[in-house]
Amino acid sequence: MWRAALAGCRLLRPVSAAAGLALRPEPPPRLAGAPHGGCAAARGTGGGGAGALGAVEEQRRQAADTVFPKFNIDFVVALLRQENAKDICVIQLPPGIKYCNYFIIVSGSSTRHLHAMAHYMLKMYKHHKEESDPHTQIEGKETDDWLCIDFGSIVMHFMLPETRETYELEKLWTLGSYDDQLAQITPQSLPEDFIFGLTPNSSDHLETRT
Amino acid sequence: QGLLRRSLSHSFLSFASITGARQAIQKLTRVRVVDNSALGNTPYHRPPKCIHVYNKTGVGKVGDTILLAIKGEKKKALIVGHKMPGPTVTPRFDSNNVVLIEDNGNPTGTRIKTPIPYILRRREGEFSKVLAIARNFV
Numbered sequence: 001m002w003r004a005a006l007a008g009c010r011l012l013r014p015v016s017a018a019a020g021l022a023l024r025p026e027p028p029p030r031l032a033g034a035p036h037g038g039c040a041a042a043r044g045t046g047g048g049g050a051g052a053l054g055a056v057e058e059q060r061r062q063a064a065d066t067v068f069p070k071f072n073i074d075f076v077v078a079l080l081r082q083e084n085a086k087d088i089c090v091i092q093l094p095p096g097i098k099y100c101n102y103f104i105i106v107s108g109s110s111t112r113h114l115h116a117m118a119h120y121m122l123k124m125y126k127h128h129k130e131e132s133d134p135h136t137q138i139e140g141k142e143t144d145d146w147l148c149i150d151f152g153s154i155v156m157h158f159m160l161p162e163t164r165e166t167y168e169l170e171k172l173w174t175l176g177s178y179d180d181q182l183a184q185i186t187p188q189s190l191p192e193d194f195i196f197g198l199t200p201n202s203s204d205h206l207e208t209r210t
Numbered sequence: 211q212g213l214l215r216r217s218l219s220h221s222f223l224s225f226a227s228i229t230g231a232r233q234a235i236q237k238l239t240r241v242r243v244v245d246n247s248a249l250g251n252t253p254y255h256r257p258p259k260c261i262h263v264y265n266k267t268g269v270g271k272v273g274d275t276i277l278l279a280i281k282g283e284k285k286k287a288l289i290v291g292h293k294m295p296g297p298t299v300t301p302r303f304d305s306n307n308v309v310l311i312e313d314n315g316n317p318t319g320t321r322i323k324t325p326i327p328y329i330l331r332r333r334e335g336e337f338s339k340v341l342a343i344a345r346n347f348v
Binding site (some may be wrong): 030072081097098099137140142143144146148149155157166167168169172173181182184185194 | 246251254258314315316319321323328331336338339342343345346348
């Protein structure tokens with residue numbers, strides 16, 4: 001179900017509306033409606049339910065969700081569409097996660113495409129920014145499948161589709177602690193004879209403690 | 211806070227709570243790999259050790275790249291927490307945590323289970339990818 005949502009060019013943009021759970025897809029007509037409801041609910045999981053999502057909508061209106069007035073999220077998404085980026089995924093993070101406001105993941109068709117997109121975004125940022133804003137660098141220039149740029153309140157990741165499938169960043173950032181990859185990596189539990197504060201000596205790591 | 215204070219001696223990979231040594235990471239330090247990569251999580255009879263620190267001084271702090279010897283192979287890694295107390299408003303961890311990365315900077319694992327210090331964002335370097343696969347920040 002979740003996979004089907006990524007099949008086409010998908011864009012999530014929350015819009016403040018009367019109902020709490022307001023999430024509508026942008027113009028490209030081949031978007032599916034149902035998975036967006038699921039993703040919006042999942043995004044609210046960190047806060048807890050539709051009420052928190054309504055509060056997030058309001059805060060988005062009031063808080064400065066732009067890097068600075070001109071270079072905001074709409075501008076970034078318009079540039080990406082202009083660049084023929086595939087599968088644009090914009091995730092708005094709740095203000096509890098103090099990482100950034102918007103988390104963007106973009107696929108490209110080839111390594112050159114990713115590099116071109118990243119350099120173009122950086123060029124537009126430099127063109128529009130004031131002197132008081134911090135400089136930004138492109139990270140991952142020597143890789144061929146994953147580049148990213150951190151613009152302060154917006155973080156963008158450019159990946160190839162295979163890399164995107166491996167890391168599944170959308171799942172991690174929308175589901176938070178309920179992510180299934182996270183659930184798979186922590187099957188370890190404390191053994192019955194664990195005493196807090198008592199450290200074993202160095203030879204103990206040879207025995208299996210389960 | 212309980213997550214930081216809880217010692218890691220419960221897992222079958224536990225080896226790092228040996229002495230109360232409070233130094234940062236240097237050569238021959240035993241480290242703990244905190245991502246879900248296969249190389250970091252399969253048990254081996256020797257713990258991963260640092261064999262080189264990519265730094266002018268040989269001491270690695272949070273955000274430095276080091277070279278690890280894991281399972282008989284050399285692998286680069288990024289330090290995400292150490293037992294040595296740093297500047298006052300930064301977290302101190304109970305184990306020397308490390309995330310495996312490739313030579314081109316991509317993380318080897320896909321998720322990180324421990325908290326990651328937020329100061330990585332301020333530092334010069336390529337940390338956005340590690341922050342993107344992290345679960346929570348400290």
